[in-house]
Amino acid sequence: MNGNFKKTSLNIAFWIGILVLWQLISLIYGPEILPGPLYTAKGGYELLADGTLLQYIGISAYRVLLGWTLGSLIAVPVGILIGKVGAIRAFAEPFLNFIRFIPPIAFITLFLVWFGIGETSKVMLIMYATFFIVILNTLTGVLSVEEDKIRSARSMGASEWQIVIHVIIPATVPYIFTGIRLAMGTSFMAIIGAEMIASNEGVGYLIWNSRLFFRTDWIFVGLICLGLMGFLTDRAVALLGRKLLSRYGVVSTSSLRR
Amino acid sequence: MSSLPKPNEIHIERLNKSYASPGAGHLHYIIQDVDLVVKGGEFFVLLGPSGCGKSTLLSLIAGFVSKTSGQVRVGEKEVDRPGQDRAVVFQQADSSLFPWLTVRENVEFGLRMKRIPAAKRKEVSDRFIGLVGLRGHENKFPRELSGGMKQRVQLARVLSNDPSILLMDEPFGALDAMTRRTMQRELVNIWRDTDKTVILVTHDIQEALLLGGRIGIMSAGPSSQITHIYDVPLAYPRDMSAPEFHALYNRIQAHFEE
Numbered sequence: 001m002n003g004n005f006k007k008t009s010l011n012i013a014f015w016i017g018i019l020v021l022w023q024l025i026s027l028i029y030g031p032e033i034l035p036g037p038l039y040t041a042k043g044g045y046e047l048l049a050d051g052t053l054l055q056y057i058g059i060s061a062y063r064v065l066l067g068w069t070l071g072s073l074i075a076v077p078v079g080i081l082i083g084k085v086g087a088i089r090a091f092a093e094p095f096l097n098f099i100r101f102i103p104p105i106a107f108i109t110l111f112l113v114w115f116g117i118g119e120t121s122k123v124m125l126i127m128y129a130t131f132f133i134v135i136l137n138t139l140t141g142v143l144s145v146e147e148d149k150i151r152s153a154r155s156m157g158a159s160e161w162q163i164v165i166h167v168i169i170p171a172t173v174p175y176i177f178t179g180i181r182l183a184m185g186t187s188f189m190a191i192i193g194a195e196m197i198a199s200n201e202g203v204g205y206l207i208w209n210s211r212l213f214f215r216t217d218w219i220f221v222g223l224i225c226l227g228l229m230g231f232l233t234d235r236a237v238a239l240l241g242r243k244l245l246s247r248y249g250v251v252s253t254s255s256l257r258r
Numbered sequence: 259m260s261s262l263p264k265p266n267e268i269h270i271e272r273l274n275k276s277y278a279s280p281g282a283g284h285l286h287y288i289i290q291d292v293d294l295v296v297k298g299g300e301f302f303v304l305l306g307p308s309g310c311g312k313s314t315l316l317s318l319i320a321g322f323v324s325k326t327s328g329q330v331r332v333g334e335k336e337v338d339r340p341g342q343d344r345a346v347v348f349q350q351a352d353s354s355l356f357p358w359l360t361v362r363e364n365v366e367f368g369l370r371m372k373r374i375p376a377a378k379r380k381e382v383s384d385r386f387i388g389l390v391g392l393r394g395h396e397n398k399f400p401r402e403l404s405g406g407m408k409q410r411v412q413l414a415r416v417l418s419n420d421p422s423i424l425l426m427d428e429p430f431g432a433l434d435a436m437t438r439r440t441m442q443r444e445l446v447n448i449w450r451d452t453d454k455t456v457i458l459v460t461h462d463i464q465e466a467l468l469l470g471g472r473i474g475i476m477s478a479g480p481s482s483q484i485t486h487i488y489d490v491p492l493a494y495p496r497d498m499s500a501p502e503f504h505a506l507y508n509r510i511q512a513h514f515e516e
Binding site: 151152 | 320321322339340341342344345346348350354356357358359367368370371372399415416419
């Protein structure tokens with residue numbers, strides 16, 4: 001209890017320190033270059049009051065969550081299949097290791113051509129950002145299932161299909177979970193890029209568009225919102241994992257490093 | 259009477275397991291020309307130094323690895339894959355138990371794979387959890403158990419499938435000395451209450467003499483063979499301080515001093 005209290009007060013002191021420092025530096029350089037916390041709060045209030053901020057946060061979160069969910073749903077079975085079937089893995093692995101070095105942003109133009117200017121291209125981009133990370137983590141998980149587990153299941157009469165369902169998937173859950181949690185991070189990066197280049201809504205659009213009015217305070221509002229959205233979704237995913245998947249060995253409490 | 263082999267009898271004839279040595283043009287034999295008959299209901303111990311291929315021989319009987327040539331028959335059937343008639347207790351409980359399942363769920367695993375109704379499963383798991391002395395721990399997860407208790411779970415898990423043969427790969431090797439003694443005593447009791455055939459692999463002479471009805475000595479690899487077979491005409495539970503025990507110990511010890 002006492003240790004917790006000390007930690008919390010240190011944390012609060014740290015954030016107050018940051019705010020004070022931020023304000024001090026902004027006084028030196030002026031609000032056009034570096035808007036201080038008060039100035040940013042005012043800008044944030046403006047955006048809140050006319051409804052744009054919540055709308056933008058909503059649309060960005062929607063794109064990320066939809067693309068990330070769909071991408072993960074497809075990637076998990078594909079990863080298990082690649083991990084389980086050596087013949088497929090022989091072809092898939094080099095391809096995966098080739099494509100994972102192409103960042104989602106690099107595909108924006110193509111995706112606009114292929115899927116149009118609307119929501120589809122953004123959701124597809126998030127799916128791409130999610131897909132390969134989740135596949136690779138799932139694949140790693142499948143490959144690291146101990147041989148003894150599979151052997152013991154087999155000699156207790158489990159069929160190959162039962163081994164996949166009752167041994168390989170549960171044993172791979174922590175890897176899958178790490179994969180989808182990491183994918184959340186890349187999804188945010190991808191959506192901001194996409195919204196900056198090709199969108200009329202969203203937090204990325206807000207950050208990019210604010211330059212036209214020289215509203216650096218709005219840019220700061222966008223940045224802070226991004227940080228908060230990422231932080232909160234990561235915590236929510238971690239909490240869900242801990243609550244629902246603890247029996248599978250998902251115990252992570254702190255944020256993952258990307 | 260003599261023509262029909264019992265279903266828990268094991269016949270091994272001129273069994274070879276080899277692989278091509280990289281570079282050299284010849285075959286590298288792990289075991290070479292092994293002949294062995296293990297009678298139904300017998301407690302047979304395979305004793306040999308580390309790396310002598312005794313685990314390989316056990317894996318061949320289990321059907322986990324395929325032989326190069328020769329025969330392995332269980333009852334009348336040629337072994338070509340794992341089967342529920344041959345249960346395997348692995349050395350490492352951590353790698354073979356399912357950590358996402360409770361003790362009871364682990365013990366019921368084989369029954370669940372066979373779609374046996376829950377009520378019947380519970381009846382069977384109650385019986386074997388009781389037999390290995392784990393009553394009261396049914397709802398714990400493997401990570402909450404000590405090493406000895408985990409091996410008890412492994413034992414209950416395979417016994418609940420009612421195999422006719424138990425294959426045990428240094429099952430007590432990772433336990434402390436006191437737990438090991440208890441487990442050895444209990445294994446003998448469990449074996450004596452059933453008509454199961456047991457083949458147990460160990461490199462511990464004392465363990466071999468405490469457990470085995472017969473002891474097969476394997477030569478150091480490569481090209482391991484069973485060089486000698488000793489009858490152990492001592493009554494259970496065996497007395498380590500008996501002169502006959504010592505005499506046999508010294509005779510067997512002499513094989514490993516050359």
